[in-house]
Amino acid sequence: MNKSSNWVLVLTALLAIVYVNLNAWQSQRLKLHGEILFLELAPVDPLSLVQGQYMRLRFGIEKRYDTTQEDYQIIQNNRGNGLAIINLDSRRIGTLTGLLAPNQWRQQRNRDDTVLLQIHAQSVDLPRVSTPFGTHSIRIQQNSFLFQENTEDRYAQAKYGMFRVHKDGHYVLVDLADEDLRPLTPQP
Numbered sequence: 001m002n003k004s005s006n007w008v009l010v011l012t013a014l015l016a017i018v019y020v021n022l023n024a025w026q027s028q029r030l031k032l033h034g035e036i037l038f039l040e041l042a043p044v045d046p047l048s049l050v051q052g053q054y055m056r057l058r059f060g061i062e063k064r065y066d067t068t069q070e071d072y073q074i075i076q077n078n079r080g081n082g083l084a085i086i087n088l089d090s091r092r093i094g095t096l097t098g099l100l101a102p103n104q105w106r107q108q109r110n111r112d113d114t115v116l117l118q119i120h121a122q123s124v125d126l127p128r129v130s131t132p133f134g135t136h137s138i139r140i141q142q143n144s145f146l147f148q149e150n151t152e153d154r155y156a157q158a159k160y161g162m163f164r165v166h167k168d169g170h171y172v173l174v175d176l177a178d179e180d181l182r183p184l185t186p187q188p
Contacts (some may be wrong), residue, residue: 013150026052031174034172037092039163040093040159041058042057048116054144055152058118077101081102082101082121083100083102083118084116084117084138086117088112088115094139099121105167105168115167119139121138142171157179161173162174162177162181
């Protein structure tokens with residue numbers, strides 16, 4: 001190997017380390033300072049992994065969504081990527097009310113009862129059902145929750161996913177919660 005190849009390897013390794021650490025820092029910051037959002041869970045199944053346990057999650061907002069013309073254009077123009085407009089009730093439980101294009105988050109008025117959530121929308125083919133702009137299924141990218149081995153009974157009572165959300169729609173799932181919105185993971 002010549003000197004330039006060594007420098008390229010070292011520079012690539014340094015950039016990878018910086019990238020990973022920056023992502024970890026951003027995620028940790030979001031966990032500490034993001035707005036709290038609870039999304040209702042659809043039925044979940046605990047599945048075993050080699051190291052620990054996880055639950056595959058589905059959320060109540062991941063349902064069929066009859067698309068308006070505006071929503072259809074957002075989905076088509078952004079390859080299915082978008083921001084879900086989530087209205088919050090007094091307990092901070094979210095309900096899907098519409099879609100925005102990914103670059104429109106700054107245009108959304110800051111309201112205490114609304115958050116944005118990055119989503120992916122997929123077309124759903126429904127036989128004998130016709131809506132003017134189609135039906136889409138909303139998908140949340142974070143669809144599993146890891147927990148310690150032999151603690152799955154604690155999470156059987158999960159009713160909500162507890163998220164921390166940034167105003168631009170980035171989010172992280174921080175815990176599962178029961179019907180009274182109590183986090184199910186014991187705090188150290």
